[in-house]
Amino acid sequence: MSKKRSEDLIQAIKEKGKNIEAEMSFFDHLDVLRGHLIRSAIAICIFATLAWCYYDFIYNEVILGPKHTGFWTYRMMCLLSKNFPSLFSDFCVTKINFELINTEMAGQFTLQMNSSLMIGVIFGIPYLLFELWRFIKPGLNETEQKSTTGFVFFASALFLLGILFGYYIITPMSINFLAGFVVSSDIKNMIEIDSYMSSVATLTIGTGIVFELPVVIFVLSKMGLMTPKFMRSSRRYAIVIILIIAAVVTPTPDILTMMVVSFPLFILYEFSITISGMVERSKKKAELEFYKR
Structure with a gap:
């Protein structure tokens, strides 16, 4: 009886040791992840500081760009x-029929900070993806490392393409329509700067995130x-959803x-089908090689 108790005690100690080792490993991973996130946050802060230093150009030429008729998109539309x-x-x-106003005491300071x-x-996302890749x-x-080579490059490129598409296509078209939409001539469009900034940021960053669909x-x-x-079987539903998204994002008649x-969203969906097919073929090839052994 005492021998059995001793064996049970030893087994319990071993199990406890395994649990402690697993817990330590888990917290070690958390500590490593924290380091990657801290470095990413530092990179974002550096880019934000640079944006603060060159804010006159960023605000007048970039943020307010879609508000002026001399914006590249509007010039191309007139050319067409x-x-x-x-x-x-x-x-x-x-x-572009609206004026920007500020109604808060610290509104312009908050605007510059935000x-x-x-x-x-936006500029720190590629580095954040790089740090996450280093963690994973x-x-x-x-085999998995080889198949995911170039992940950071493609994910960053798709995000930046989405940002450019959102900034140069979706944002100016939406602003042009919404600014020109008039219920009554007695109502003057006086848009708060926070509302304008929120619209530009949502349309631009949101499109960048949507372009990550293949990833x-x-x-x-x-x-x-x-x-x-x-x-492929869900393509018809995807087309309907894409058209609804396009209608909501750009509420033009x-x-x-x-x-x-x-x-571009149709192209992204078809490209995603190709990506999924490549992954499926690589899985089948790996299974065949495994059973041949």
Whole structure:
């Protein structure tokens, strides 16, 4: 009886040791993750500080850019209207009908601080992805590391492409429509600067996040939660959802503007199907090699 109790005690001590080792490993991982997040936060703060130092250019040329008719997008729209009048007859923007106002004592200081932080986040995202990749990489085997080579580059490139598309296409079209929408001529559009900044940030950063769809599909396909067969069978629903998103983001009455916004989203969806198919083929190839051994 005493021998059995001793064996049980030894086994209990071993199990406890395993649990302690696992807990230490878990907290060690948390400590490593904290280091990566701290470095990412420092990078974002550095970019935000640079944005604060060059705020005159950032505010007047970048943030207020879509408010002026000399903005690149509006000039291209007028060029299309001039060269193709039959297709783009009412495309030229000659006036942005609203004024920006500030109604709070510390409003302009808060505006500079928030917009500098927003710029810091946009430029700090690629470095944040790099730090997350450094954290995840040691837990991957050699095959997984090879298959995910270039993750940071492609994820960052897609995010920046989304930012550019949101800033140069979606934001000016939305601002032009909303500023020109009039219920009554007795109502003057006096937009608070916070509302304007919120709209620009949401449309720009939101589009950057939407452009990460291929990366999300890649991860879900690796986890076995997404397949190209499912995405192809759901294409008709995806088209409807994309058109709804385009209609909400750019609430313009013409179908041409909506198609300009939705077309890149269609391409992203088809590209995501290709990505999912590549992941599925690589999985099948790995399984065949495993059973051949």
